[in-house]
Amino acid sequence: MIDTPSRVYSYYPGCSATATNRAYDISARNVARVLGIELSELDDWNCCGATTYLPIREKRSFVLSARNLAIAEKEGRDLATICNACYVVLRKTNKYMAEDARLRAEIREALRAGGMDYNGTVSVRHFLDIVVNDLGDGPVRGQVNQDLSDLKVACYSGCQLSRPFDDLDDPEYPRLMEELVGWLGAEVVSFPMAAKCCGGLAMTTDPETGRVLSGKILKVAKDRGADCVVTACPLCQINLEAYQSKVAIAVGANCDIPVLYFTQLMGSAFGLTPKALALKDSLTPVKVLLREKVRS
Amino acid sequence: MKSAVAPELSEELLERVYALPHGEKIKECIQCGTCSASCPSAAAMEYSPREIIASLRAGMLDRVLNANTVWMCVSCYSCTVRCPAGIPFTDVMYELKRLETDKGVSKSAEGATMAKAFAETVDQHGRNVETKLLRKYYLRTNPLKALGQLPLAMKLFLRGRLEIFPRTIKGLGNVHKMMAAIEEHGTR
Numbered sequence: 001m002i003d004t005p006s007r008v009y010s011y012y013p014g015c016s017a018t019a020t021n022r023a024y025d026i027s028a029r030n031v032a033r034v035l036g037i038e039l040s041e042l043d044d045w046n047c048c049g050a051t052t053y054l055p056i057r058e059k060r061s062f063v064l065s066a067r068n069l070a071i072a073e074k075e076g077r078d079l080a081t082i083c084n085a086c087y088v089v090l091r092k093t094n095k096y097m098a099e100d101a102r103l104r105a106e107i108r109e110a111l112r113a114g115g116m117d118y119n120g121t122v123s124v125r126h127f128l129d130i131v132v133n134d135l136g137d138g139p140v141r142g143q144v145n146q147d148l149s150d151l152k153v154a155c156y157s158g159c160q161l162s163r164p165f166d167d168l169d170d171p172e173y174p175r176l177m178e179e180l181v182g183w184l185g186a187e188v189v190s191f192p193m194a195a196k197c198c199g200g201l202a203m204t205t206d207p208e209t210g211r212v213l214s215g216k217i218l219k220v221a222k223d224r225g226a227d228c229v230v231t232a233c234p235l236c237q238i239n240l241e242a243y244q245s246k247v248a249i250a251v252g253a254n255c256d257i258p259v260l261y262f263t264q265l266m267g268s269a270f271g272l273t274p275k276a277l278a279l280k281d282s283l284t285p286v287k288v289l290l291r292e293k294v295r296s
Numbered sequence: 297m298k299s300a301v302a303p304e305l306s307e308e309l310l311e312r313v314y315a316l317p318h319g320e321k322i323k324e325c326i327q328c329g330t331c332s333a334s335c336p337s338a339a340a341m342e343y344s345p346r347e348i349i350a351s352l353r354a355g356m357l358d359r360v361l362n363a364n365t366v367w368m369c370v371s372c373y374s375c376t377v378r379c380p381a382g383i384p385f386t387d388v389m390y391e392l393k394r395l396e397t398d399k400g401v402s403k404s405a406e407g408a409t410m411a412k413a414f415a416e417t418v419d420q421h422g423r424n425v426e427t428k429l430l431r432k433y434y435l436r437t438n439p440l441k442a443l444g445q446l447p448l449a450m451k452l453f454l455r456g457r458l459e460i461f462p463r464t465i466k467g468l469g470n471v472h473k474m475m476a477a478i479e480e481h482g483t484r
Contacts, residue, residue: 015424019459020452044466046422051371052414055393055407059478064418067467067474088373096317103317106478113477114470163373164386171377197336197372204433205406206368209340213370242448281455 007134009080009125010072011039012090014234015047017083021234023278027263028082028127030276034143034267035135039080039127042071048089052201062103063110065093070111070118078123080130082263084160084233090124091165126161128232128262129168132176140183145271147295148186153265154226155181156217157194158236171195177232177262184269189224193217198239207243208250214239215251228258228289230265237261241283258284268294306357309395313352316387324381325349331375331385341365345375345385348392361399366392367407409436419475422465427458 017024032039045068047053049061068090072079081087097104098120111117131140155177162169169176174195178188196217199210218240221229231237241259248255260282267277268290274280279287313319332344342363343351351360360366369389376386397408413432417425434442452458465471 016426020426020457022457046465046467046471047418047424049418050414050424052411052424053418054390055411056397056415057479058390058394060415060475063474063478064471067471100317110474110478114467114474116470116474159370159372159374164376164384166377171373197370197374199336200370200372201407201410202337202368202370204430205410206337206340209337209368213336242451281457283451283455 006036007130008038008040008077009130010075010077011041012045012048012068012072012079012081012086013041014081014083014086015050016234021237023281024082024234024237024261024263026278027261027267027272027276030272031263031266031270032127034270034272035131035139037130037135040075040077042068042075042079045071048086050085050089054089059103059106059110061089062093062096062107065090066097066107066111066118067114067116069094069122069124070116072122073118078125078130080125080127082127082232083235084126084158085235087124087126088160088163088165094120094122094124095165126168126232128161128176128180131266132180137183140180140266144183144185144269145296146185146269148184148265148269148293150295151186151289151293152189152225152227153181153186154189154191154221154224154229155194155262156191156198156221156229156231156236156240158231158233159195159197159200161232162195177230180262181230181265184266186265186269189221189226191221191224191226193220198236200235200239203239203243207246210239211243211247211250214243215247215253215255218244218247218255218257219251219253222254222257226257227293228260228265228286230260230262232262244284256284258282258286258289260284260286271296305395305399306352306355309357309391310352310355312395313388313391316384316391318382318384319387319391321381321383322349322352322388325353325383326381328380330378330380331383334374334378335369336372336374337368337370341368345389349383349385349388352388360392361396366396369393406437409433419472420464421462422468422471423463425459425462427460428462 049064053061157174199213203210329346332346
């Protein structure tokens with residue numbers, strides 16, 4: 001069932017999705033293979049700076065992102081990423097470099113000091129964008145061989161997939177993930193929290209605030225009758241899956257609900273094994289849920 | 297900790313905000329409060345985003361910098377996409393955070409400590425190493441709180457999700473050369 005890759009992208013997996021949240025990287029690579037997409041890992045990539053280097057030094061943060069863009073430019077392909085934060089920071093660096101000649105000159109000079117350069121030709125793409133917009137309906141449905149019609153899904157895009165860059169999806173009511181989950185044959189529940197913040201790093205630096213933000217998302221998902229929440233970002237994923245009992249206390253409601261990556265849901269619709277989707281990494285009963293609700 | 301920030305600092309900050317991409321838009325703020333209403337963590341801030349812009353423009357920055365406010369920004373960009381004047385307020389918050397870390401006037405330690413620990417970890421490895429980052433963070437803030445994280449750490453460990461041996465990129469030396477080069481061009 002493994003197709004010859006017809007589409008090749010340079011691939012930036014990011015720090016989080018290759019360590020604590022490696023299930024995202026593993027499942028993304030495996031569903032890409034099924035879909036005939038080659039994700040070619042960027043050689044010796046570095047941290048993009050995320051949202052956490054910016055509060056220290058903006059230009060250093062841009063240089064970190066620009067080094068990755070420079071490596072991708074040599075490979076001459078679009079740069080695919082699976083993490084919402086990497087996606088925004090890489091795109092932001094790209095945009096600010098394009099708009100601001102002085103900033104561009106400074107960053108290029110810095111890159112050259114380390115033996116690299118960047119001319120601004122790389123497009124940064126989220127893997128969800130690639131699946132929905134480059135492949136589309138037919139090729140995705142064509143790989144579905146399991147029945148997901150009993151599964152009710154709350155599609156949670158998170159913040160940075162459609163903010164601040166709103167050209168990919170609606171910044172208030174994102175649709176992209178809902179479209180994909182519909183193609184997979186699952187039932188999409190109406191979910192007004194799709195683009196609300198999970199708390200981000202506040203889950204660690206100010207847990208009281210973080211728990212309330214995650215709690216509202218999980219509570220509404222349950223209220224809407226969802227069986228699970230599907231995510232597109234490693235930080236969203238761990239915030240929503242790892243603290244459910246503490247979160248429940250913060251919002252005074254039961255928040256037990258399985259949380260999984262959209263790539264893991266895709267893989268189960270394609271009939272991939274739990275191992276290929278790293279389901280054993282889950283902190284919520286994802287495996288049990290899929291065993292109950294997904295029929296061959 | 298200083299109780300007030302000198303007026304020159306307010307002046308300097310305004311200049312730094314103007315220098316941000318689209319930073320001059322802050323002059324067009326109409327104080328409508330859309331930013332504050334959109335902010336998921338405004339309830340935990342001493343001063344809401346709308347008040348921050350007002351203070352900034354009135355040269356009363358000390359109120360903002362001596363409050364917990366700026367580190368409560370979670371970078372969700374809701375204010376930025378909704379602002380009718382097109383102010384990139386999330387970027388303004390980053391600038392305020394940088395001013396705090398530069399000038400050492402920060403009161404709320406956690407967010408600043410996290411950011412510093414993150415930048416250090418990335419400088420050391422070229423990548424973020426979550427286990428190392430959290431160790432630094434809890435040691436510098438409240439080591440007792442780390443105990444509360446032990447059950448989760450255990451679950452992650454048992455699933456093989458904890459990065460025990462930090463990865464360092466091959467090109468770290470070149471990254472350092474790049475960093476040194478950009479540092480010569482100012483603080484931003």
